[in-house]
Amino acid sequence: MLVSVKILKKGCIDIEVSASASVTSLKEIVARRLSIPVDQQTLVFRGKTLLDSEALCDYNIVEGNKIHLFVRNENTESGTQTQEAPLDFYEQLQKFLDKHFSPSDAEKVLEEFRKNLSDQLRHLSLDDIERIATLRLDSSSSKHRSSSPPPHPEESTPMQS
Numbered sequence: 383m384l385v386s387v388k389i390l391k392k393g394c395i396d397i398e399v400s401a402s403a404s405v406t407s408l409k410e411i412v413a414r415r416l417s418i419p420v421d422q423q424t425l426v427f428r429g430k431t432l433l434d435s436e437a438l439c440d441y442n443i444v445e446g447n448k449i450h451l452f453v454r455n456e457n458t459e460s461g462t463q464t465q466e467a468p469l470d471f472y473e474q475l476q477k478f479l480d481k482h483f484s485p486s487d488a489e490k491v492l493e494e495f496r497k498n499l500s501d502q503l504r505h506l507s508l509d510d511i512e513r514i515a516t517l518r519l520d521s522s523s524s525k526h527r528s529s530s531p532p533p534h535p536e537e538s539t540p541m542q543s
């Protein structure tokens with residue numbers, strides 16, 4: 383069967399594998415084709431991380447399915463940054479809420495915010511996350527490319543539909 387392996391901002395490759403192939407064997411094919419070491423690969427299908435010991439058919443992966451590849455940087459310890467950022471964010475939010483609400487109301491608002499954010503993030507597809515990341519990366523790189531002022535309105539060409 384032919385499955386697609388998608389990498390953020392690097393496109394998609396098609397790989398021929400059998401449905402009974404192990405996740406490890408798929409990672410080895412990816413390693414050969416993309417020069418990404420197996421131990422730095424995390425494969426995700428429909429929001430689930432694929433375990434090396436399992437077969438593709440164990441995850442109901444069929445012809446034409448898209449599997450997302452995340453590449454871990456070998457110099458990064460997993461979990462270090464991801465745990466610090468949310469705590470820092472929630473601490474700042476708590477301080478803000480404490481200024482504007484009673485302590486009990488601030489706690490209720492913060493708890494409701496956490497639930498809503500968690501629910502919204504849970505419903506994002508990997509394609510949604512890729513679009514958000516791509517837009518964010520594109521906008522930040524365009525800010526650093528050129529510091530020349532935008533053209534005057536009369537110099538710009540009208541948009542074509």
